Amino acid sequence: xxxxxxxxxxxxxxxxxxxxxxxxxxxxxxxxxxxxxxxxxxxxxxxxxxxxxxxxxxxxxxxxxxxxxxxxxxxxxxxxxxxxxxxxxxxxxxxxxxxxxxxxxxxxxxxxxxxxxxxxxxxxxxxxxxxxxxxxxxxxxxxxxxxxxxxxxxxxxxxxxxxxxxxxxxxxxxxxxxxxxxxxxxxxxxxxxxxxxxxxxxxxxxxxxxxxxxxxxxxxxxxxxxxxxxxxxxxxxxxxxxxxxxxxxxxxxxxxxxxxxxxxxxxxxxxxxxxxxxxxxxxxxxxxxxxxxxxxxxxxxxxxxxxxxxxxxxxxxxxxxxxxxxxxxxxxxxxxxxxxxxxxxxxxxxxxxxxxxxxxxxxxxxxxxxxxxxxxxxxxxxxxxxxxxxxxxxxxxxxxxxxxxxxxxxx
Amino acid sequence: xxxxxxxxxxxxxxxxxxxxxxxxxxxxxxxxxxxxxxxxxxxxxxxxxxxxxxxxxxxxxxxxxxxxxxxxxxxxxxxxxxxxxxxxxxxxxxxxxxxxxxxxxxxxxxxxxxxxxxxxxxxxxxxxxxxxxxxxxxxxxxxxxxxxxxxxxxxxxxxxxxxxxxxxxxxxxxxxxxxxxxxxxxxxxxxxxxxxxxxxxxxxxxxxxxxxxxxxxxxxxxxxxxxxxxxxxxxxxxxxxxxxxxxxxxxxxxxxxxxxxxxxxxxxxxxxxxxxxxxxxxxxxxxxxx
Numbered sequence: 001x002x003x004x005x006x007x008x009x010x011x012x013x014x015x016x017x018x019x020x021x022x023x024x025x026x027x028x029x030x031x032x033x034x035x036x037x038x039x040x041x042x043x044x045x046x047x048x049x050x051x052x053x054x055x056x057x058x059x060x061x062x063x064x065x066x067x068x069x070x071x072x073x074x075x076x077x078x079x080x081x082x083x084x085x086x087x088x089x090x091x092x093x094x095x096x097x098x099x100x101x102x103x104x105x106x107x108x109x110x111x112x113x114x115x116x117x118x119x120x121x122x123x124x125x126x127x128x129x130x131x132x133x134x135x136x137x138x139x140x141x142x143x144x145x146x147x148x149x150x151x152x153x154x155x156x157x158x159x160x161x162x163x164x165x166x167x168x169x170x171x172x173x174x175x176x177x178x179x180x181x182x183x184x185x186x187x188x189x190x191x192x193x194x195x196x197x198x199x200x201x202x203x204x205x206x207x208x209x210x211x212x213x214x215x216x217x218x219x220x221x222x223x224x225x226x227x228x229x230x231x232x233x234x235x236x237x238x239x240x241x242x243x244x245x246x247x248x249x250x251x252x253x254x255x256x257x258x259x260x261x262x263x264x265x266x267x268x269x270x271x272x273x274x275x276x277x278x279x280x281x282x283x284x285x286x287x288x289x290x291x292x293x294x295x296x297x298x299x300x301x302x303x304x305x306x307x308x309x310x311x312x313x314x315x316x317x318x319x320x321x322x323x324x325x326x327x328x329x330x331x332x333x334x335x336x337x338x339x340x341x342x343x344x345x346x347x348x349x350x351x352x353x354x355x356x357x358x359x360x361x362x363x364x365x366x367x368x369x370x371x372x373x374x375x376x377x378x379x380x381x382x383x384x385x386x387x388x389x390x391x392x393x394x395x396x397x398x399x400x401x402x403x404x405x406x407x408x409x410x411x
Numbered sequence: 412x413x414x415x416x417x418x419x420x421x422x423x424x425x426x427x428x429x430x431x432x433x434x435x436x437x438x439x440x441x442x443x444x445x446x447x448x449x450x451x452x453x454x455x456x457x458x459x460x461x462x463x464x465x466x467x468x469x470x471x472x473x474x475x476x477x478x479x480x481x482x483x484x485x486x487x488x489x490x491x492x493x494x495x496x497x498x499x500x501x502x503x504x505x506x507x508x509x510x511x512x513x514x515x516x517x518x519x520x521x522x523x524x525x526x527x528x529x530x531x532x533x534x535x536x537x538x539x540x541x542x543x544x545x546x547x548x549x550x551x552x553x554x555x556x557x558x559x560x561x562x563x564x565x566x567x568x569x570x571x572x573x574x575x576x577x578x579x580x581x582x583x584x585x586x587x588x589x590x591x592x593x594x595x596x597x598x599x600x601x602x603x604x605x606x607x608x609x610x611x612x613x614x615x616x617x618x619x620x621x622x623x624x625x626x627x628x629x630x631x632x633x634x635x636x637x638x639x640x641x642x643x644x645x646x647x648x649x650x651x652x653x654x655x656x657x658x659x660x661x662x663x664x665x666x667x668x669x670x671x672x673x674x675x676x677x678x679x680x681x682x683x684x685x686x687x688x689x690x691x692x693x694x695x696x697x698x699x700x701x
Contacts, residue, residue, distance in 0.1 A: 082665060089454040107668060111454035185540060195648035196666065240560035241539045243649040258541065375450075375668075382666040390650035395562045401650075408472075 041096035055335025063322035109137035120317025147338030148300035178237035181260035190259035208295035380409035497581025522579035530643025588622030
């Protein structure tokens with residue numbers, strides 16, 4: 001069956017759609033049964049880092065055994081995920097189960113290639129609203145995640161103690177702390193501002209916490225947020241290299257002692273814990289005013305089941321259902337330092353792992369990136385990432401840059 | 412007739428290959444560029460015909476002008492230096508000396524590395540604070556250069572990387588061309604009292620011309636479509652400063668999901684490469700066979 005389906009896949013690629021429809025019929029006929037379940041399914045994810053990949057393989061093995069289904073796993077780098085899905089969609093050779101970045105779910109669901117989770121008896125009870133929203137397209141839930149994540153401020157305890165600085169809670173405190181911690185080759189703060197979704201994702205906590213809105217990225221509140229972030233670089237508290245650093249690079253800088261604080265995600269904690277000489281703490285991302293709670297963007301990969309034939313879909317549903325069960329969820333989240341997407345599991349989790357507490361707190365108020373704009377999000381996100389870069393390089397003022405982003409994203 | 416049938420049989424695989432792997436994508440790309448091709452279209456196959464709307468939108472995008480100019484700078488800058496340095500090294504290695512072939516093999520290294528690896532390494536070399544390049548500059552008392560963080564320096568930096576990657580290709584082909592020039596011609600020139608520069612101008616350069624044409628042509632086609640290097644080092648940033656037509660096309664397609672516009676930019680690029688291709692074919696057709 002595998003050989004057959006891969007042969008069909010490659011045939012479809014060369015022959016195009018009419019042939020795809022025909023071979024799909026043939027494939028179904030070859031399988032012999034349209035009811036019941038398939039013995040083997042394919043799964044696609046982008047957990048390419050060593051720890052994440054190993055932790056994911058472990059929960060997949062658990063669920064494969066529990067559901068009595070062999071799971072053939074495929075892993076691609078993050079940026080090849082969507083091209084791979086689109087290729088699969090056009091040749092009708094999508095994997096049976098896909099774990100993809102949550103803002104892309106809207107795009108994929110809009111194709112009509114996904115099946116609603118209600119088909120497999122998977123309910124949304126107990127999940128955070130934001131993650132349910134991210135997996136919902138036109139009123140139907142197409143996907144759920146076994147774990148979510150967000151960004152927080154991670155700091156080097158030794159460096160803060162040495163400089164006599166308390167972990168910052170407001171923007172003013174962050175600015176002052178970053179300046180005070182900048183010393184010689186060491187910067188006070190590191191973050192990522194690369195020209196892609198990763199850059200937007202790192203900027204959004206500042207943007208949203210200041211009350212700005214994705215429907216008008218050039219609002220005063222947005223301009224203030226961008227001025228604050230670019231001001232950290234202009235003031236010398238953060239390296240200009242943030243323009244080239246992805247979040248892994250940021251973590252490298254932090255581990256190497258080149259940055260006293262960093263904005264990064266929970267998935268790095270497993271790695272930081274491996275550094276014996278490093279003592280770090282985690283606090284929520286500082287807010288514009290004291291006492292506020294930050295609005296971070298919701299991260300995490302959502303499991304979706306494409307329409308690939310009843311038998312395979314039902315098997316994929318069983319596996320997904322298992323991955324979303326509290327025990328398995330907690331095991332994956334502990335392995336990769338994600339926040340469980342079910343509220344009660346997350347609360348217990350936060351008590352168990354103190355460093356995860358800030359992330360658990362933030363997930364409650366996190367926002368789904370695609371909630372406001374739906375399918376239009378990627379275009380606005382791209383324009384916003386470019387604006388952040390323009391302001392940091394100083395080639396445009398924050399106001400000009402965001403005005404241009406509003407035009408580019410809106411057109 | 413059987414000879415004719417045999418000829419067709421021999422030709423058929425090549426024709427099929429070209430049709431399937433070049434003709435189909437090319438036609439598909441053109442079709443895509445005149446349709447409203449969204450993520451949905453991949454699954455449903457529905458993509459309404461929109462005429463030249465994608466071209467108007469993509470070419471009217473302010474980034475297009477930046478990307479087109481950057482593509483010209485990138486291509487010209489890369490080719491001039493990688494050819495010049497490649498030629499100098501080829502002449503140098505044409506002389507026989509101890510370790511010549513070993514050194515030449517070592518110089519191939521940049522070419523053997525996957526572009527993504529080269530890109531990643533150069534990204535670290537260019538790092539403003541801890542990069543090898545700036546550390547070296549500081550050591551000799553020069554100011555550090557904001558290689559990848561300044562909108563003015565980023566393009567030269569990626570061009571520099573591409574030159575480094577392109578040198579071995581030029582070196583190998585030109586070295587092969589040099590080897591084909593009979594030694595007796597140099598001996599005769601030397602007897603006539605020609606110095607090294609005159610030998611190069613009057614013997615090497617004219618006899619190397621056919622190879623030069625091919626090297627420049629291939630270099631042009633390779634360089635105009637460079638994607639990985641820029642994507643890995645800067646991702647087209649900072650603030651579009653290193654955006655070329657290829658990265659812009661990718662960004663339109665896979666960041667904005669405007670696949671029609673992405674295809675339109677791709678077609679503009681293909682057209683540009685084809686113009687150069689025809690110019691080369693015409694000029695080489697006129698040349699007498701050596």
